[in-house]
Amino acid sequence: MRFIPHTPGDIDHMLATIGASDTEDLFKSVPAELRGRARLELPDGLGEQQVLERMAALAARNRTGRSFQGAGAYDHFVPSAVVAILGRGEFATAYTPYQPEVSQGTLQACFEFQTYVSILSGLEVANASLYDGASALAEAVLMALRLAPKRNKILISEAVHPEYIEVVRTYLDGHGRGSIETIGIAADGRTDLKALQAALSADVAAVCIGYPNFLGVIDDLSNAARLAKRIGALTVSVTTEALALALLRAPGACGTDIAVAEGQSLGLPMSYGGPGLGLFATRRVHVRQMPGRLVGETVDEEGRRGYVLTLSTREQHIRREKATSNICTNQGLAALGMTVYLGLAGRNGLRKLAEYNAVRARGVATRLEAAGFAPLYAAPFFNEFTIEVPGSQAWFESAVAGGLCPGVRLSERGFAADAGDERVIVTVTETNSDDDIDALVASLVTHLQAKRETA
Numbered sequence: 001m002r003f004i005p006h007t008p009g010d011i012d013h014m015l016a017t018i019g020a021s022d023t024e025d026l027f028k029s030v031p032a033e034l035r036g037r038a039r040l041e042l043p044d045g046l047g048e049q050q051v052l053e054r055m056a057a058l059a060a061r062n063r064t065g066r067s068f069q070g071a072g073a074y075d076h077f078v079p080s081a082v083v084a085i086l087g088r089g090e091f092a093t094a095y096t097p098y099q100p101e102v103s104q105g106t107l108q109a110c111f112e113f114q115t116y117v118s119i120l121s122g123l124e125v126a127n128a129s130l131y132d133g134a135s136a137l138a139e140a141v142l143m144a145l146r147l148a149p150k151r152n153k154i155l156i157s158e159a160v161h162p163e164y165i166e167v168v169r170t171y172l173d174g175h176g177r178g179s180i181e182t183i184g185i186a187a188d189g190r191t192d193l194k195a196l197q198a199a200l201s202a203d204v205a206a207v208c209i210g211y212p213n214f215l216g217v218i219d220d221l222s223n224a225a226r227l228a229k230r231i232g233a234l235t236v237s238v239t240t241e242a243l244a245l246a247l248l249r250a251p252g253a254c255g256t257d258i259a260v261a262e263g264q265s266l267g268l269p270m271s272y273g274g275p276g277l278g279l280f281a282t283r284r285v286h287v288r289q290m291p292g293r294l295v296g297e298t299v300d301e302e303g304r305r306g307y308v309l310t311l312s313t314r315e316q317h318i319r320r321e322k323a324t325s326n327i328c329t330n331q332g333l334a335a336l337g338m339t340v341y342l343g344l345a346g347r348n349g350l351r352k353l354a355e356y357n358a359v360r361a362r363g364v365a366t367r368l369e370a371a372g373f374a375p376l377y378a379a380p381f382f383n384e385f386t387i388e389v390p391g392s393q394a395w396f397e398s399a400v401a402g403g404l405c406p407g408v409r410l411s412e413r414g415f416a417a418d419a420g421d422e423r424v425i426v427t428v429t430e431t432n433s434d435d436d437i438d439a440l441v442a443s444l445v446t447h448l449q450a451k452r453e454t455a
Helices: 008-018 023-027 032-036 048-060 080-086 104-121 133-147 162-175 193-199 221-230 242-246 284-289 332-370 392-401 434-454
Strands: 153-157 179-183 204-210 234-239 258-262 278-282 293-299 305-312 384-388 423-427
Touching: 008 023, 080 332, 104 242, 104 258, 104 278, 104 293, 104 305, 104 332, 133 153, 133 162, 133 204, 133 234, 133 258, 133 278, 133 284, 153 162, 153 193, 162 179, 179 193, 193 221, 204 221, 221 234, 234 242, 242 258, 242 332, 278 284, 332 384, 332 423, 332 434, 392 423, 392 434
Parallel strands: 153 179, 153 204, 204 234, 234 258
Antiparallel strands: 258 278, 293 305, 384 423
């Protein structure tokens, strides 16, 4: 049954008020080819037994195998305790802590989460999470524009995840202010600082740098921040592999003003691409322009510790024109998963895991280099690196058919680079066994031999 409370007259009045000719104008930002096939063609319903049989048949089609995929989503081991705690009813059903007197558990979990994000980022304040890393970057860009109302340009390194850049473009298209200019990549895989310096002007509100970047390289965040500071622009660090922050110098210590990251790799499974978890931290001086929620700790009249929403500058709480964002959830369950994971690992455990990833990845890179596939970029990397594989598409498809997913082809992520169709990002985590690594090396060696024989 449909319920539409507005009369045709109401709809006409609303359209006239906003200057739209019809309701189709409201969806002009969605490509016509997508709107044309956005129809629900659902089959008739099934009984419970038939649904279970259908789901079992679909599950049986899943293929498991060795994987070296990364480039934004990472396969890390998730302890059973994380899953067990997330499954508790009081957490699984808690959505938003509007009533602090009955939401102390949720509020405390958010507060602990914020504390962890502040530690990892090296910045003073963090919010109670955003949707994912890409939308966190977009929110950082909007925040930078609010802090610099006379500046309209955003510089983003081409080495930032290409899908993140597209999300920022989408946000700005609807924002009505702000433009993007991308900065090229130097030969070592880092952002070209000479090109950055040349692009800096009094109109730049923010400089966005990957840390590590999309190619796996640990970018020169400190010098990029130094250049940005000279002209009064903010620096935004963008991290897709949050585990790296346990080993690298904290973004805040590198001069970053806003640090954003995708938190999936810290306690969340890959789960077919979701849910993600946006991490967002900044300096205290900017806190009133930070999007989302900020949970604070206090005491009541009897001196007992308690938690409250200290800042929540969303349009649900204040006048729309004063809102910093319209974020409608704090990804509470995903944030709790990360909090439990970090609590179990501890500072030393997390660092040891990050070190293991880094050492393991370097070992694989050394073996591949000996086999004729050296990393393309000389700059340091964390747990993923880029190689060039001639004829990569045929080799890749053959490897996947054989149960080995050897990485991510740059062209599949929309990465605009010369010879991008031949470049592959290889990611190594603690989940890759010695047998997995042997299979990857053997696959590449076999492919190289076949290329030489046919040359």
